[in-house]
Amino acid sequence: MKITKVDVMQINEPVDNPGWRPIVCRIYTDSGIYGDGEAAMAYGVGSTAAYGMIQDLAKLIIGMDPLENEVIWHKLYKSTFWAQNGGPVVFSGISALDIALWDIKGKYFKVPVYQLLGGKMxxxxxxxxxxxxxxxxxxxxxxxxxEDYVAYSQKAVDEGYDAIKIDFLTFAPDGHRYTVRIHQST
Incomplete structure (x- = not known):
């Protein structure tokens, strides 16, 4: 089995959540199996960097065996100077492709990915x-x-959650979204 193509997609920013732009990829194989992955840089500034990184990295894996995900991971890591010192952009790109490879492997062996990773704990x-x-x-x-925070929290608790996470600095009391403003000197 060989990798034949990698599509990278930047999901359009949803109207109700500005700043959220998921980057996903799909790796295709010559056997008809494909796998999906996602870059973990969808929130805020930076998603376009992950999009470009996946496009660059994808060119390096065409023709490779998708079941050799460790070989591919090391090739991606060693093929760029920037991966050697870490960083969210390059590792987000490698991670998206790696997730898609695990998806392919799970489909190929007809088992959930958690079984390939050592089993359910x-x-x-x-x-x-x-x-x-x-x-x-x-x-x-x-x-x-x-009142909004209390109502939303109560709904989650009513559904069985016993812990919540809220970013209290997303919206101002008048409903507008807080943003970072850059002041320019004149």
């Missing part, structure tokens, strides 16, 4: 309700008051 896993400043409903709605 727990029957239950605690998780938390995250990003409640965007509401806890089907569509996003800004939390701008203490």
């Amino acid at each position: 727990r029957e239950k896993l605690r998780c938390y309700a995250s990003q409640l400043q965007f509401g806890w409903e089907e569509t996003k709605r800004a939390a701008t008051s203490l």
Whole structure:
């Protein structure tokens, strides 16, 4: 099996969440199996850097065996000067491709990826309700008051969550989104 093509897609910024631009990739093989991955730089400034990094790295893996994900990871790491010293952009790109390779491997062997990674360790896993400043409903709605935070938190608790995460500095009380402003000297 060989890698034949890699598509990299920058998802358009959702109207209800400016600054959120997921970068995803799909690796195709000559056997018809494909795998999907995502760069972890979707929030804020930087997603376009991850998009470009994946495009650059993808060229290096065409023709390789996707089941040799460790070989591919090391090739990507050693093929760029920038990976040698770390950094979020290059590792976000490598990670997106690596996730897609694990997806291919799971499909090829017809097992969940967690089995390939050593097996299930727990029957239950605690998780938390995250990003409640965007509401806890089907569509996003800004939390701008203490009452909003309490209502969204109560909805999450009612669904069984016992921990939450909220960024209280996303929206101002009047509903506008806080942004970083760069002041220019004249």
